[in-house]
Amino acid sequence: MRQILLLLVRYRNFFLFVVLEAIALGLIQSNNIYHHAVLFTFSNRIAGYFNYLRLSLVQYLQLGQQNRILSEQNALLLQQLLQRPKADTVLYTSPYLQGYYLIPARVIHNSIAFQNNYLLLDKGTKDGVKPGMGIVTPNGVVGKVKSCTEHVSLAYSFLHNDLSVSVKVKRLNILGTLKWRPGNPTQADLLYISQHEKVALGDTIVTAGFNAVYPPNLPIGIISNIRRESITLANNAFLDLQVRLHINYAALDHVYIVGHSLTDQINQLTNQVSPEVAKD
Amino acid sequence: MGEKFPIILLQTIVYLLLQLFFLKDVALFNRAVCLIYIMPILLVPANAKPWQFMLFAFATGLLADLGYATGGVHTGACVLIGFIRPHLLGLLVPTGGYDTSMLSIDAISWRWFLLYSSIMVFIHHFALFMLEAFSFTFFAQTILSTLASSLFTLAALLIFQLLFYRRS
Numbered sequence: 001m002r003q004i005l006l007l008l009v010r011y012r013n014f015f016l017f018v019v020l021e022a023i024a025l026g027l028i029q030s031n032n033i034y035h036h037a038v039l040f041t042f043s044n045r046i047a048g049y050f051n052y053l054r055l056s057l058v059q060y061l062q063l064g065q066q067n068r069i070l071s072e073q074n075a076l077l078l079q080q081l082l083q084r085p086k087a088d089t090v091l092y093t094s095p096y097l098q099g100y101y102l103i104p105a106r107v108i109h110n111s112i113a114f115q116n117n118y119l120l121l122d123k124g125t126k127d128g129v130k131p132g133m134g135i136v137t138p139n140g141v142v143g144k145v146k147s148c149t150e151h152v153s154l155a156y157s158f159l160h161n162d163l164s165v166s167v168k169v170k171r172l173n174i175l176g177t178l179k180w181r182p183g184n185p186t187q188a189d190l191l192y193i194s195q196h197e198k199v200a201l202g203d204t205i206v207t208a209g210f211n212a213v214y215p216p217n218l219p220i221g222i223i224s225n226i227r228r229e230s231i232t233l234a235n236n237a238f239l240d241l242q243v244r245l246h247i248n249y250a251a252l253d254h255v256y257i258v259g260h261s262l263t264d265q266i267n268q269l270t271n272q273v274s275p276e277v278a279k280d
Numbered sequence: 281m282g283e284k285f286p287i288i289l290l291q292t293i294v295y296l297l298l299q300l301f302f303l304k305d306v307a308l309f310n311r312a313v314c315l316i317y318i319m320p321i322l323l324v325p326a327n328a329k330p331w332q333f334m335l336f337a338f339a340t341g342l343l344a345d346l347g348y349a350t351g352g353v354h355t356g357a358c359v360l361i362g363f364i365r366p367h368l369l370g371l372l373v374p375t376g377g378y379d380t381s382m383l384s385i386d387a388i389s390w391r392w393f394l395l396y397s398s399i400m401v402f403i404h405h406f407a408l409f410m411l412e413a414f415s416f417t418f419f420a421q422t423i424l425s426t427l428a429s430s431l432f433t434l435a436a437l438l439i440f441q442l443l444f445y446r447r448s
Contacts, residue, residue: 013330017363020338024359027345027352028411035351038414 068104071254075104078138078256082215099261100215103127105135107252110157112185117157117249119143123257124151132267134213134258139246140220141165141178141207142255153257159185159249166208167220169199175208178220178243185249190223190241197239199223205243211270212260221245284325284382291320292340300347312428314436317344318404321358321365322397322437326378330366337362350412357408361400372396385441397437398430405430 008015029039059066082100105127109120123129125148135142135155143157156163164179167190177191193199203223209216225242260266299317307313321337328336341358345351369378372395374388385393406426413422 013334013363013366016331016334017359020334020359020362021356023338024341024352024356024411027342027355028414029351031349031351035414 067254071104071106074254075102075256078102096212096262099212101259101261103129103257103259105129105153105255105257107255108152110249110252112157112159112249115182116161117159118146119155119157119252121145121153121155121255121257122151124148124153126150128259129153129257130259130263132213132263134215135255136214136218136258137247137252137255138218140218141214142247142249142252144213145257157249158188158245158247164191165214165220166210167205168208168217169193169197169223170204170206170217170219172197172199172203174199176205176241178205186245187224188221188243188245190243191238193239193241195228195237195239199226199239199241201226212263212266213258215258219246284380287382288320288324288336291323292317292343295319296340296343296347299344304347308432309428311425312432314432315344315405315408315429316433316436316440318358318361318401318433319437319440321361322400323383325380325382326369327380330363333365334359334362353408353411356411357404360407361404364403365400368396368399384445385438386445386447393441394438398434401433401437402426402430405433 025039029036079100079102082102083098103123105121105123107119108122109118111117119135119142121129121135129145129148131145131147133145135144141158143155143160144163145153145155147154158165159180159182161180161182164177167176167178168174169176169190174193174197176193178188179191180188190205201223205220205222207214207216207218207220221243223241224244227240295317299315303314303316317340321340324333324336337358338355341352341355344354344358348354372392374392376388381387383393383396387393406422409422409425409429
């Protein structure tokens with residue numbers, strides 16, 4: 001304290017000069033609109049710079065929260081997209097077509113190396129997840145929920161021997177079944193397409209949307225290989241088609257669990273026919 | 281500065297009145313203005329305490345600003361020369377040193393006074409025009425105004441000195 005006082009006394013003339021000049025500058029800027037504007041712009045620029053610095057720091061610290069908000073927003077937008085009536089069915093709506101809803105989730109465990117792979121998701125029964133629900137990203141099908149606890153769900157990956165998905169060849173609107181072939185996480189087999197169908201390389205495969213597990217018309221992949229002589233199927237009635245999947249299963253993070261408001265009713269009806277058919 | 285204070289005060293009032301009533305709207309070639317009101321600041325005895333002198337310069341500038349309605353432009357320039365003058369006097373110290381009398385064209389030598397007042401007037405005018413422009417965009421214009429006005433003020437200052445401050 002004494003040092004500071006000594007410093008003040010020693011340089012008192014300089015400090016007086018600074019104070020008086022500050023007063024003069026204050027007078028200038030308060031009495032002249034032009035000077036006021038110049039000083040205001042200058043101080044604004046400095047304040048803006050510091051605000052920007054602070055914002056970039058705070059933004060970085062809030063990245064996790066921002067990610068969560070964005071994924072929730074994505075879920076909402078995708079849901080609206082799914083519920084939007086298509087141009088050719090604009091006159092036709094039903095509770096079934098508008099019944100899809102999405103629950104955003106993150107993958108907390110994932111494997112691709114085995115013949116039967118599983119996923120762990122960070123949402124459970126408390127968030128409305130039920131066994132049997134489908135899991136998608138905008139790039140395609142991820143899997144299907146197997147069982148849930150309060151906050152975590154275990155799911156079959158699409159890379160699982162027991163899972164198959166009803167799909168359509170978008171251009172021709174013909175139905176088939178997509179099933180993973182163990183060994184390569186980027187390829188799957190498209191089954192039960194008849195020999196006479198004129199499928200071509202590069203045709204897009206979309207979900208069919210049966211049983212309300214996956215939303216319809218979600219692009220999954222493209223046909224990457226066509227063989228007329230089937231090896232895998234004995235009777236040669238079907239084409240041997242390979243599909244390159246859009247999803248990179250090694251890098252799954254944000255996913256959406258698909259629910260449908262009419263699932264119970266659908267299951268009830270299909271169970272009357274045969275309990276086995278309910279599998280999609 | 282103490283015993284000379286009344287005469288300094290009187291001079292200040294006279295020069296400020298002169299400035300504000302007769303020289304306020306004078307601008308030679310639409311550029312050069314005459315700011316004779318800084319004369320009393322220049323004439324304060326060399327042994328004046330720096331802080332007293334600075335406050336005096338501040339007050340003078342403030343009064344000029346009130347007359348010109350320019351906010352603190354004159355105040356800023358006057359405080360600057362008030363701060364610089366002790367250092368300048370230290371640089372320009374004559375062989376005999378300073379005494380306690382008022383400075384004038386006869387006090388030391390006319391060469392000394394010319395150098396001293398030129399530097400002071402130039403610094404004051406430069407600070408003034410810079411504060412008024414408040415940017416470096418028209419720096420050439422500012423310098424031109426500074427030089428022209430400095431010459432005008434200096435001429436008026438020397439004429440006043442020769443007319444009213446000669447001892448003989």
